[in-house]
Amino acid sequence: MNYIGTRGFREPRTFAGALLDGLAPDGGLYVPETYPTPSFDLTAASAGDYGLLTEKLLTLFGVDVLGAEAVQKAAARTKAAFLNDAGKTPLVQVEDNLWILELWHGPTLAFKDMAMQMIAPLTDAALAQTGEKLTLVTATSGDTGAAAVRAFAGSEHVKLVVFHPLGRVSPVQRLQMTTVEADNVLNIGVEGDFDDCQRMVKRLLGEEELKQNGLISSVNSINWGRLLGQVPYYLAAAAASGAEKPEFVVPTGNFGDAFAGWVGRKIGGNVGHIHAAVNRNDALAQAINTGHYVRHQAVETASVSMDVQAPSNFERLVFEASNRSAEGTKGVFDNFNATGNVHLSGDLQDALRAQVTASTISEEETAQTIKYAHDKWGKVICPHTAVAIAAALKRNDGQPIIALSTAHAAKFPDFVTKALGFAPEVPEAIQKLHGHKETIHSIRNDEFAALEAVKAFAHG
Numbered sequence: 001m002n003y004i005g006t007r008g009f010r011e012p013r014t015f016a017g018a019l020l021d022g023l024a025p026d027g028g029l030y031v032p033e034t035y036p037t038p039s040f041d042l043t044a045a046s047a048g049d050y051g052l053l054t055e056k057l058l059t060l061f062g063v064d065v066l067g068a069e070a071v072q073k074a075a076a077r078t079k080a081a082f083l084n085d086a087g088k089t090p091l092v093q094v095e096d097n098l099w100i101l102e103l104w105h106g107p108t109l110a111f112k113d114m115a116m117q118m119i120a121p122l123t124d125a126a127l128a129q130t131g132e133k134l135t136l137v138t139a140t141s142g143d144t145g146a147a148a149v150r151a152f153a154g155s156e157h158v159k160l161v162v163f164h165p166l167g168r169v170s171p172v173q174r175l176q177m178t179t180v181e182a183d184n185v186l187n188i189g190v191e192g193d194f195d196d197c198q199r200m201v202k203r204l205l206g207e208e209e210l211k212q213n214g215l216i217s218s219v220n221s222i223n224w225g226r227l228l229g230q231v232p233y234y235l236a237a238a239a240a241s242g243a244e245k246p247e248f249v250v251p252t253g254n255f256g257d258a259f260a261g262w263v264g265r266k267i268g269g270n271v272g273h274i275h276a277a278v279n280r281n282d283a284l285a286q287a288i289n290t291g292h293y294v295r296h297q298a299v300e301t302a303s304v305s306m307d308v309q310a311p312s313n314f315e316r317l318v319f320e321a322s323n324r325s326a327e328g329t330k331g332v333f334d335n336f337n338a339t340g341n342v343h344l345s346g347d348l349q350d351a352l353r354a355q356v357t358a359s360t361i362s363e364e365e366t367a368q369t370i371k372y373a374h375d376k377w378g379k380v381i382c383p384h385t386a387v388a389i390a391a392a393l394k395r396n397d398g399q400p401i402i403a404l405s406t407a408h409a410a411k412f413p414d415f416v417t418k419a420l421g422f423a424p425e426v427p428e429a430i431q432k433l434h435g436h437k438e439t440i441h442s443i444r445n446d447e448f449a450a451l452e453a454v455k456a457f458a459h460g
């Protein structure tokens, strides 16, 4: 199993190569050369042990180049982050045809833990093979950074740099990143928004100066390894629901999670339609629904981790929807990067909509849905989950729907308290964050400043 780039890069890369590159050298995103066909029954496999399902999937996607031991360790760690306190698939049925998949039982109380806990040991194994050191640069609107810091803090061969938009992640998310004392972690606060941070990361990945000092990659969902860690839970949830091809409604920022669901369906899993639910930062939904892909300044919302206006994984969807046209994909994203305003062809629009649909949820609807979920089902949900459930309730036509619940409500206490009239219960993992020293290195919104900060840290 080899990987190729969405913009034409065709030198075969193994999984280990794609993991340690992050982005393809021409700026494209890695995808499998062809999607594998499992020789095992995906539905039956996922009804059983989540660790075993993950092991099989990782092997199917060529992760076994890193050895069976690394695959087993990675699968065991993602399983620990996935299962609920009772050791079960965290799928909760709230209506006849509506389930909530609670993906926040990992150490930082967000769905990012599953993939991050999985790729940390895989990264160690890949580095053990090459004997090299690695700097990971990562952009976050809150949850990715916290999960990455947790997974990589103290790692011997990895230095981790996390860029977050200053003042634009929740206080809990910030504390999860900035109170971890580890010499191999640098938290950078950028005077900008998430899209600025993500642009910096992509730029840094191509910096020759940094490459001279060792490998450089990212643990954002631009990295195929990150995305792969999010495929198993679609299969496990579909199996646990007992429904035939349930639709998944995914709260969406960088579009990695929704694309992972798409992959689950592509390889023949019991995964039905994928619907992306976005907040007011809805460039993705506008692109899919109107054909206009326009870059806007991100606005601040309650579902802060979804404040993304240039979702990286839209590129993978465009690549697949255009019958894997690297030329067409490159054209769309070169144009978007240069002008911030692209009109997608009618054929491409149709093809995109055949793969994924999308809708926008307002702040008011988000607050109302938090209240509704509590009053109707006794569930206290976070604003991101509320965006998904609001979209799911609008789509509910009697078809089975699984809405993804991506974070614990206590990570966003202010908005949830306002919506409910009382504060969500605070788990011990969050209580423990208070009273520690925070370390943040602030920079202006400037790529040169980002390069200087990473160089000083990576070379130090």
Ligand SMILES: N[C@@H](CCOP(=O)(O)O)C(=O)O
Residues within 6 Å of the ligand: 139, 140, 141, 142, 143, 144, 145, 219, 220, 221, 222, 253, 254, 256, 257, 305, 306, 312
């Ligand atoms: N929602 C994210 C933004 C980065 O997304 P990723 O899936 O590409 O890591 C966050 O919480 O940081």
